[in-house]
Amino acid sequence: xxxxxxxxxxxxxxxxxxxxxxxxxxxxxxxxxxxxxxxxxxxxxxxxxxxxxxxxxxxxxxxxxxxxxxxxxxxxxxxxxxxxxxxxxxxxxxxxxxxxxxxxxxxxxxxxxxxxxxxxxxxxxxxxxxxxxxxxxxxxxxxxxxxxxxxxxxxxxxxxxxxxxxxxxxxxxxxxxxxxxxxxxxxxxxxxxxxxxxxxxxxxxxxxxxxxxxxxxxxxxxxxxxxxxxxxxxxxxxxxxxxxxxxxxxxxxxxxxxxxxxxxxxxxxxxxxxxxxxxxxxxxxxxxxxxxxxxxxxxxxxxxxxxxxxxxxxxxxxxxxxxxxxxxxxxxxxxxxxxxxxxxxxxxxxxxxxxxxxxxxxxxxxxxxxxxxxxxxxxxxxxxxxxxxxxxxxxxxxxxxxxxxxxx
Numbered sequence: 354x355x356x357x358x359x360x361x362x363x364x365x366x367x368x369x370x371x372x373x374x375x376x377x378x379x380x381x382x383x384x385x386x387x388x389x390x391x392x393x394x395x396x397x398x399x400x401x402x403x404x405x406x407x408x409x410x411x412x413x414x415x416x417x418x419x420x421x422x423x424x425x426x427x428x429x430x431x432x433x434x435x436x437x438x439x440x441x442x443x444x445x446x447x448x449x450x451x452x453x454x455x456x457x458x459x460x461x462x463x464x465x466x467x468x469x470x471x472x473x474x475x476x477x478x479x480x481x482x483x484x485x486x487x488x489x490x491x492x493x494x495x496x497x498x499x500x501x502x503x504x505x506x507x508x509x510x511x512x513x514x515x516x517x518x519x520x521x522x523x524x525x526x527x528x529x530x531x532x533x534x535x536x537x538x539x540x541x542x543x544x545x546x547x548x549x550x551x552x553x554x555x556x557x558x559x560x561x562x563x564x565x566x567x568x569x570x571x572x573x574x575x576x577x578x579x580x581x582x583x584x585x586x587x588x589x590x591x592x593x594x595x596x597x598x599x600x601x602x603x604x605x606x607x608x609x610x611x612x613x614x615x616x617x618x619x620x621x622x623x624x625x626x627x628x629x630x631x632x633x634x635x636x637x638x639x640x641x642x643x644x645x646x647x648x649x650x651x652x653x654x655x656x657x658x659x660x661x662x663x664x665x666x667x668x669x670x671x672x673x674x675x676x677x678x679x680x681x682x683x684x685x686x687x688x689x690x691x692x693x694x695x696x697x698x699x700x701x702x703x704x705x706x707x708x709x710x711x712x713x714x715x716x717x718x719x720x721x722x723x724x725x726x727x728x729x730x731x732x733x734x735x736x737x738x739x740x741x742x743x744x745x746x747x748x749x750x751x752x753x754x755x756x757x758x759x760x761x
Contacts (some may be wrong), residue, residue, distance in 0.1 A: 363533030364423040367472035369418065372537065377411055377458030384408065384486030385455075386597050391650030398442045405445050412454040415461070416544050422530075422537035430546035438475075457543040464539070468532045479525035592619035643667075644674040648681050648699055655685045657694055665699030668707055673757045676733050677701065677710045680741070683730050684753040692751060694717020703759065712753040720745035730755075 384404040394743040416427035430453075434444030445451055459631065560745045565582040602608065638647045645665040652659035669677070681699050688694040694716035702709050721727070724745040734755050745751040 363523050363530045364424050364472060364476055364499055366418055366533045366537065367469045367529065368459070370469035373415065374462040374469075378462035380407065380411060381455055381458045398438055400704045401442055402438065402445065405451055408451070408454050408458065411458060412544055415457060415540055419537040419540040419544070423541060427541050427545050430544070451546075452545045457540060460543075463539075464536060468536050472529045472532045475528050477517055477527050482517055483519055483522070485589075492739060511563045538757055547674030564654045581685075588619050595619060615710050638679055639671070639674050644669060644701065647674075647678050648701065651682055651685060652676075652697075654689070655697065656689050657696060659685065659697040659699060661699045663699075664703075667701075667703065669703075671758050673708055676737055676739070676756065676757055677708065678732060680710050680730055680753065680755045681712050683726055684714070687720060687726065688712075688714035688716050688751065692718065692720070694749075694751075695707065706759055708759045710755040710757065713750055715750050718746070718749035718751050719743045719747045720751055727753075730732075 385406070388397065388400050388404050391397045413429065416429070417595040420426040430448075432444075432448055432450075434441045436444075487518065500644075522717040527703045638650060643665075645661070645667070646665055648663075649661055650703055652661050668674075683696060685699075688697055692714055694714035697712070697714040700709070700711040700713075720743060722745070726742055727741070734757065739755060741755045743751070743753050
């Protein structure tokens with residue numbers, strides 16, 4: 354019964370297809386003639402833009418009609434154009450979607466007429482058979498051939514038509530759905546976003562990602578410069594001044610041992626600062642032992658138990674390993690500092706050409722997906738054409754998930 358009721362929208366789609374086909378064909382023919390005649394005049398450009406606007410409006414109606422059958426709306430494929438009217442004419446004409454809309458309005462005329470008539474005939478004949486006792490008595494035909502004569506002219510025969518109609522109702526519903534689905538899918542194939550729209554959107558995403566990566570790189574360089582200036586450089590300068598003081602004491606037979614010891618501690622602190630800085634740029638353990646070992650070291654340094662899942666022997670491109678490492682490091686650091694987590698889990702797996710990195714903790718949640726730390730990670734991941742998502746409802750758990758392309 355649900356399938357039968359589900360045929361109402363496909364039947365409505367088929368019933369309106371002949372009308373839409375006639376309207377689309379007449380408009381396509383009229384628009385083509387008018388635009389062609391005006392193409393040699395100054396009105397050619399505005400006429401083309403006006404015709405394209407009406408064509409897109411009709412195509413939008415067709416997308417909505419196809420959505421009745423497909424269960425989801427068909428997205429518009431157009432790329433915005435701006436500027437003077439001449440540049441808009443060139444931009445609209447250069448889009449394949451403009452001509453696919455026109456092609457569908459032309460093709461819809463024969464296809465919509467054929468499918469619509471076929472669907473309506475199937476539905477009307479079957480429904481007419483079901484309600485035969487209500488109308489068959491009014492059109493007696495004693496000369497009808499067998500078996501129509503006993504079915505149409507006798508009471509048992511009319512109720513027999515009802516039984517046959519009910520038995521064939523699922524078949525009729527299937528035929529209507531099949532015709533409507535085929536026509537709607539063809540409409541979606543022509544009217545949905547094509548390769549041109551996907552390439553334009555991808556180029557826009559890459560331009561935005563490039564801008565964010567350049568900004569992130571500049572910020573990272575400023576951070577490194579600041580850390581060197583305020584950290585290691587200051588410690589080394591202090592050590593040099595301490596050694597100079599010790600040398601002066603040695604020339605005057607003073608006790609320089611405390612100054613030498615202090616200088617040594619200052620140099621040790623500067624070395625530790627440089628090591629922390631290097632680890633913030635690219636941890637050496639990634640190069641020496643691989644991603645799994647580096648993540649195991651991170652898990653071991655976390656103040657709560659962390660389970661690590663993944664293949665220890667798998668190696669990935671250096672950029673992918675670096676991005677995965679910092680995703681896990683940020684996730685575990687946030688869980689320890691802000692979420693009061695008691696347990697965590699890290700999962701690294703590869704599916705096809707994509708590396709999936711998931712960091713989960715049982716903390717209190719509520720993390721900001723647009724915070725500076727997560728935004729920095731997102732830029733690092735997007736630089737590799739990857740994606741980063743954060744799910745952190747109040748009360749937890751928090752799930753940080755990154756998908757990194759890995760073609761090698």
